Amino acid sequence: MPKQPTITQAMIKAYDDYTHLTLDRRGFMNKLKVLTGSAAAAAAIAPMLAASSARAAMVAEDDARLEVSDITFDGATGEMRGQLSVPVSATGPLPAVLVIHENRGLNEHIRDVARRLALEGFATLAVDFLSPLDGTPDDEDKARDMIRTLDGGETIANAMAARTFLAGHEKTNGKVGAIGFCWGGGLVNNLAVADPDLGAGVAYYGRQASAADVPMIKAPLMLHYAGLDDRINAGIADYRAALESTGKPFELHMYEGVNHAFNNDTSAARYDKAAADLAWSRTVAFLRENLG
Secondary structure, eight states, X not given: OOOOOOOXXXXXXXXXXXXXXXXXXXXXXXXXXXXXXSHHHHHHHHHHHSOOTTSOOSSOTTOTTEEEEEEEEEOSSSEEEEEEEEETTOOSOEEEEEEEOOTTOSOHHHHHHHHHHHTTXXXXXXXETTGGGTSOOXXXXXXXXXXXXXXHHHHHHHHHHHHHHHHTSTTEEEEEEEEEETHHHHHHHHHHHHOTTOXXXXXXXXXXXXXXXXXXXXXXXXXXXXXXXXXXHTTHHXXXXXXXXXXXXXXXXXXXXXOTTTXXXXXXXXXXXXXXXXXXXXXXXXXXXXHO
């Protein structure tokens, strides 16, 4: 049996630079070739660092416990798209949650996460924030490039429109929270600043809102961070200080020894089941407490 390639933190950092900073695909593969010692080893390890759309969903789209549909709604800049998931066993109005994707757009993984959360007793709307650009493409590199072109103010306005839509939906109790991952975690923080009617926000390894804007936050926050995520963690101290000094309700959890995107089970190199399970249990309890 071939030996499993060894993935180092330097390789994971190179992938993070490629997917979040300025390193392009060719530069990433060249750096990976140097780190692994050969082009063949680099080619073997690259898919392990990336998220794989081929990995099976935890909750199938046709799961009989859910009513799942692709919908459109009015955004601030035009028509927006998303996946609405509602547990069929619901006997009354449900607390609701916006599920905000990473910088890859609304892919199958995030759709799956939204269905998982619906099975916990929430009406969920996984929004495609690339809707203004004709939606999320299959090519993840293209999706990341498209994300970078979005206007920040317009994106926040579309998130507020999604919250308003979900609050008024017949299946919900009017209380809407938001959960986001990576790019989506940053959007949750900024949405909390902009939208006084947000019921709760959960940000997984997301860029922090400006400390100067923290006084505008009304929603309680739960912030999940990865111990090895130096890029995002650099902003924690100022954000925490601003939240504490203004008396904002928040929980901050640091998961030591794990990487950025530790919740993403489609990424073999970065997923950490123990951290993901603990963060998920905390998230569900937090959303139930604040939206129920």
